[in-house]
Amino acid sequence: MSNTLPPNTGYVAAAYLVFLVILLIYFVVMAIRAARVERELAELLAQSQQRAAGDAAAETSSQ
Amino acid sequence: MPTTKSLYGRRLTGYSIATAIVLTASIALAFFYAPIEVDQGFSQKIFYIHVPLAIVTLGGFIFGGIFGIQYLRSGDTRHDLRSYTAIHQGLIFCIGALITGSIWAKAAWGQWWVWDEPTLVSFLIVFLLYCTYQPLRFSIEDPERQARYAAVFAVVAGVFVPVNFIAVRLASPLIHPRVLGSSGGSLPNDMRIAFYSALLGVTLLFITICKYEMASKHSRAQLAALRRSLGGEGNEPAPARSAAPRIAVK
Amino acid sequence: MSAARTPSTLSAARAVLYKELTLERRAPQTLTAMALFCASAFVIFHFALGRDEIEGAIASGVLWVTLTLAALLGIGRSFVADREEGGLDGFLLAPAPRSALLIAKATTLFIFLLIVGLLAALLFSVLLLGPTPNAPQWASLALLIVLADLGIALVGTLIAGIAIQTRARDLITSILALPLLIPLLIAVTKASEPLLSVGGGTLVGRWLALLGLYDLIFGLLAYALFDYLVED
Numbered sequence: 376m377s378n379t380l381p382p383n384t385g386y387v388a389a390a391y392l393v394f395l396v397i398l399l400i401y402f403v404v405m406a407i408r409a410a411r412v413e414r415e416l417a418e419l420l421a422q423s424q425q426r427a428a429g430d431a432a433a434e435t436s437s438q
Numbered sequence: 439m440p441t442t443k444s445l446y447g448r449r450l451t452g453y454s455i456a457t458a459i460v461l462t463a464s465i466a467l468a469f470f471y472a473p474i475e476v477d478q479g480f481s482q483k484i485f486y487i488h489v490p491l492a493i494v495t496l497g498g499f500i501f502g503g504i505f506g507i508q509y510l511r512s513g514d515t516r517h518d519l520r521s522y523t524a525i526h527q528g529l530i531f532c533i534g535a536l537i538t539g540s541i542w543a544k545a546a547w548g549q550w551w552v553w554d555e556p557t558l559v560s561f562l563i564v565f566l567l568y569c570t571y572q573p574l575r576f577s578i579e580d581p582e583r584q585a586r587y588a589a590v591f592a593v594v595a596g597v598f599v600p601v602n603f604i605a606v607r608l609a610s611p612l613i614h615p616r617v618l619g620s621s622g623g624s625l626p627n628d629m630r631i632a633f634y635s636a637l638l639g640v641t642l643l644f645i646t647i648c649k650y651e652m653a654s655k656h657s658r659a660q661l662a663a664l665r666r667s668l669g670g671e672g673n674e675p676a677p678a679r680s681a682a683p684r685i686a687v688k
Numbered sequence: 689m690s691a692a693r694t695p696s697t698l699s700a701a702r703a704v705l706y707k708e709l710t711l712e713r714r715a716p717q718t719l720t721a722m723a724l725f726c727a728s729a730f731v732i733f734h735f736a737l738g739r740d741e742i743e744g745a746i747a748s749g750v751l752w753v754t755l756t757l758a759a760l761l762g763i764g765r766s767f768v769a770d771r772e773e774g775g776l777d778g779f780l781l782a783p784a785p786r787s788a789l790l791i792a793k794a795t796t797l798f799i800f801l802l803i804v805g806l807l808a809a810l811l812f813s814v815l816l817l818g819p820t821p822n823a824p825q826w827a828s829l830a831l832l833i834v835l836a837d838l839g840i841a842l843v844g845t846l847i848a849g850i851a852i853q854t855r856a857r858d859l860i861t862s863i864l865a866l867p868l869l870i871p872l873l874i875a876v877t878k879a880s881e882p883l884l885s886v887g888g889g890t891l892v893g894r895w896l897a898l899l900g901l902y903d904l905i906f907g908l909l910a911y912a913l914f915d916y917l918v919e920d
Contacts, residue, residue: 381480386545390484390538391465394491397534401647408654415661422668510916567867574864577854587850590913591864594846597909598868605871605898609878 446653453646461639467632475629481545486632488538490640492561495535496599498528498644499568503596506589518585518683519655521592523648525571531644532565556610560603567595575681585683659685697791700784704792709799711769718765719800722758726808729754730815741818748880751812752836752873755805756866759840762800764861766793766848776852780918790845790914798841805833817884825883828891832883835899836876839906843868846910849917875899 468486475482505521508514539558544550553559574591578584625633695703712718733750734740742750770776779789809829813820821829844865851860875898882889 381474384480386481386541387483390541391487393537393541394487394534397530398643401530405650405654408658412654412657412661415665419661419664419668426668510913563867563870567864570860570863570867573856574850574854574860577856577860579855583853586916586919587853590850590916593913594868594906594909597905598871601902601905602871605874605902608894608898609874 446649446656450646450649450653453642453649457639457642457646460635460642464632464635464639467635472629472632473626478546481542484538484542484545486636487640488535488542489633490637491531491535491538492557493637494640494644495528495531495561496564497641498524498531499564499599500596502528502592506592506596509585509589510593515585515683515686518589519652519685520648521589522575522683523651523655525568525592527644527648527651529565529568529571531640532561532568536561536565554610556603556607559610560606563602563606564599567598571595572681576679579679581684584681655682656685695784695788697785697788700782700788701791701795704779704789705795708792708796712796712800718762719803722761722800722804723807725758725761726754726804727811729757730812734816739816742816743818744885745877745881747812747817747884748877750816751809751884752877752880754812755801755808755836756840756869756873758804758808759801759837759844760862760865762797762804763840763844763848763865764851764858766797766845767852768857771852776918786915786918787911789918790849790910793848794841794845794910797844798837801837801840802834805837806830809833819884819886819888821883822888824890825888829880829883831891831896832876832879832899835896835903836872839872839899839903840869842903842907842910843872846906846914846917849914853917872899872902875902 464486468483472483472486474480502521502525505517505524509517509521536558539555539561540550543552543555543558551558571588571591575584575588578587730750733742733754737746737750767776770779847861847864847868851857851864854860875895879891879895879899882892
């Protein structure tokens with residue numbers, strides 16, 4: 376290969392970079408969503424466990 | 439307890455892996471296998487990312503219209519979700535096609551925009567039209583009507599795409615050499631392999647992203663349903679206007 | 689005992705058309721607004737372009753942009769009265785085929801556009817147009833106005849049907865109509881250009897073909913899809 380870069384390399388690189396940036400933005404958006412889903416699931420799980428514990432306590436106290 | 443099968447996440451892994459492999463291979467082919475083109479030099483390499491983006495954009499919009507027809511005929515909201523996703527992602531890919539097209543114009547002809555390139559001009563017009571999809575959906579509150587009107591739009595816009603291309607092409611002078619024109623379209627074999635693999639890669643990318651989007655929406659809808667069924671304070675659904683299709687969770 | 693007959697599409701369309709035209713005749717808001725808009729637009733163009741006379745491609749562009757924006761006014765008004773005063777619900781309750789509404793509304797819009805178009809063309813030739821078209825060129829221009837207005841009326845009625853149910857009615861109408869009308873405008877402005885040039889020219893067939901194709905495709909599309917818009 377020659378030592379110097381071919382002409383217009385900047386533009387070609389820019390075009391492929393645009394493509395890459397769009398993909399990366401997409402990853403970030405998806406990551407944020409996944410984190411939010413995980414947080415909500417944890418919250419709901421805690422709620423349902425609390426409720427199960429509450430029901431169990433109510434049963435034992437009413438026996 | 440009934441188990442709900444994954445509706446949209448099926449084969450998602452497979453598609454993702456296939457996308458990664460094909461895209462990497464096609465970029466490698468574009469830069470290391472395909473020869474440098476005589477007229478435009480190195481900047482012709484943009485062709486391998488710009489044209490697949492453009493073709494897949496059109497495919498996305500047309501499938502948006504096809505799913506729109508299916509929704510109108512069946513009323514099944516899954517078609518509406520597919521239509522919405524295809525058009526939404528198509529719009530993003532369209533932005534990519536326009537930006538890479540503009541960079542190619544600058545590299546090849548020295549200007550950031552050329553009115554003589556009919557494909558680029560047609561994409562701008564199509565982009566302007568599909569930008570109205572989201573505002574249209576958002577401005578209709580009733581979900582069923584929103585889906586129905588969006589489907590009508592998707593069909594009209596899908597038919598519009600080829601009509602628009604014909605019109606713009608008729609109106610453009612034949613000064614600039616068109617790489618994909620009917621006469622100059624025959625590519626040498628090594629370029630052809632690189633191009634078709636890039637096309638396949640971008641198509642797989644589009645499909646994977648759409649599946650991913652739909653799976654993500656579906657899981658958020660399931661989460662909301664779970665929240666509602668747990669009841670209690672803090673779990674009432676906030677009635678929000680949205681442009682996205684409502685997903686029925688069974 | 690007489691059985692109620694479902695009116696045919698044409699007779700239902702004719703009834704609605706008669707209603708529309710009677711309404712406009714009694715209170716000619718839409719036509720007046722569209723005509724005034726064209727006149728004001730020509731004055732603005734005189735100052736904006738800084739020219740006393742224009743011809744060729746610029747003349748074609750000025751004329752058709754003005755007509756298109758005036759058409760937006762007409763499209764926006766298309767279903768407003770029905771929506772605000774309940775006429776739409778009345779129509780839906782009647783046993784008339786939905787496509788009758790499309791035909792009637794599109795014909796109304798077409799007639800309005802035709803009147804405004806011919807008036808505007810006359811006004812344009814007096815105010816801004818440099819070369820005076822001869823008789824065949826006037827005839828060709830009239831033909832173009834007819835074909836273009838047909839397309840605008842069909843697409844416009846479809847868009848009006850969509851926009852009337854949204855919250856941002858006039859915004860949606862504008863952003864939806866303009867891109868959709870671009871192929872039609874490409875054809876009609878290219879076709880008008882030789883008619884409005886010094887030295888004259890005649891119609892080129894390919895633009896007429898494109899106009900005809902556009903009208904046909906979007907006419908069929910509007911007919912097929914309109915039912916889905918007026919379901920309740």
